[in-house]
Amino acid sequence: MTIIKSEVLPLFTDDDLVKVRQAVRAWMIEQEFSLVTQTKMVTASSELGRNMVVYGGGGCARLECLNDFDRRGIRVIFEDQGPGIADISQALTDGFTTGDGLGLGLGLGGAKRLVNDFEIWSEPGHGTRVTITMWK
Ligand SMILES: Nc1ncnc2c1ncn2[C@@H]1O[C@H](COP(=O)(O)OP(=O)(O)OP(=O)(O)O)[C@@H](O)[C@H]1O
Ligand SMILES: [Mg+2]
Numbered sequence: 001m002t003i004i005k006s007e008v009l010p011l012f013t014d015d016d017l018v019k020v021r022q023a024v025r026a027w028m029i030e031q032e033f034s035l036v037t038q039t040k041m042v043t044a045s046s047e048l049g050r051n052m053v054v055y056g057g058g059g060c061a062r063l064e065c066l067n068d069f070d071r072r073g074i075r076v077i078f079e080d081q082g083p084g085i086a087d088i089s090q091a092l093t094d095g096f097t098t099g100d101g102l103g104l105g106l107g108l109g110g111a112k113r114l115v116n117d118f119e120i121w122s123e124p125g126h127g128t129r130v131t132i133t134m135w136k
Pocket of ligand 1: 047051052055056080082083084085091092096097098099102103104105106107108109128
């Protein structure tokens with residue numbers, strides 16, 4: 001698998017999140033993903049980016065365009081050095097939230113269902129990394 005291009009964007013504020021959403025949309029359009037698939041990837045990115053801002057203290061989003069034999073992919077890696085997640089399967093469960101009561105606890109599980117590949121790594125005290133990929 002080859003990484004054709006990549007770009008790292010800071011992600012600390014709501015404005016940064018807007019820019020990450022726009023960049024993911026632009027990269028998906030450039031690779032001619034369907035509108036529905038674009039929207040799934042942007043929505044998943046938005047949820048993961050928001051979690052990073054709210055819970056992870058911010059971090060960065062790395063966008064990558066992939067070539068795997070005859071497939072094209074867009075991968076986005078969200079990485080923060082925040083408090084981490086103690087129980088990942090609990091965090092992925094719909095309805096689980098440690099937020100202020102406004103969140104529905106649907107972001108992580110929802111993002112996982114929207115994309116082709118979803119990987120999460122987290123270590124309490126060190127941070128969290130979530131990688132999502134869409135293939136065409
Ligand atoms: N980057 C992160 N760093 C630390 N904890 C996280 C991170 N992302 C998610 N979590 C934890 O996982 C929980 C579940 O996240 P999820 O996105 O599913 O729900 P939520 O953000 O609480 O609500 P919603 O996304 O529906 O608004 C969060 O409440 C938080 O405790
Ligand atoms: Mg969330």
